[in-house]
Amino acid sequence: MGNLNLPYRPIHPGELLKEELECRNISQKSFAMQLGLPYTTLNEILNSKRQITAGFALLMEAALGVEPNLLLRMQSSYNMQVAKTDKNLVKRIAEIRKIASFL
Numbered sequence: 001m002g003n004l005n006l007p008y009r010p011i012h013p014g015e016l017l018k019e020e021l022e023c024r025n026i027s028q029k030s031f032a033m034q035l036g037l038p039y040t041t042l043n044e045i046l047n048s049k050r051q052i053t054a055g056f057a058l059l060m061e062a063a064l065g066v067e068p069n070l071l072l073r074m075q076s077s078y079n080m081q082v083a084k085t086d087k088n089l090v091k092r093i094a095e096i097r098k099i100a101s102f103l
Helices: 013-023 028-035 038-047 052-064 067-081 088-101
Strands: none
Touching: 013 038, 013 052, 013 067, 028 038, 028 052, 052 067
C-alpha cells in the first residue's frame, strides 16, 4: 500500500507557463489576445485555477515552443497529487482497501 501523504506542494503547469511569460516580458492580456483566448481563461490556467487541456498544450507549443506532452504530464501529476490530499477520498480508499483485502 502506498503512502498518500505528500511531502511537497504540487506544481500546476500553469505556474511554469506564467514564469515563461514573465521571463519573456509578455503580458497575459496581449498573449491571450494573440492566441484568441479569453483573458480570464488564460489567467485561470496561469493561476492554477483551471486545468491544461490537450488543445491548450498544443497552443503553447506553437506559441512558446513548450512540449505539449510535458504540460499534459504535469497536469496529470498535479491532479493525482491534489486527489491524494482529498481527505474524503483518502478515507474511501482506506475503506475499499479493507474490503478488497477480504476478496
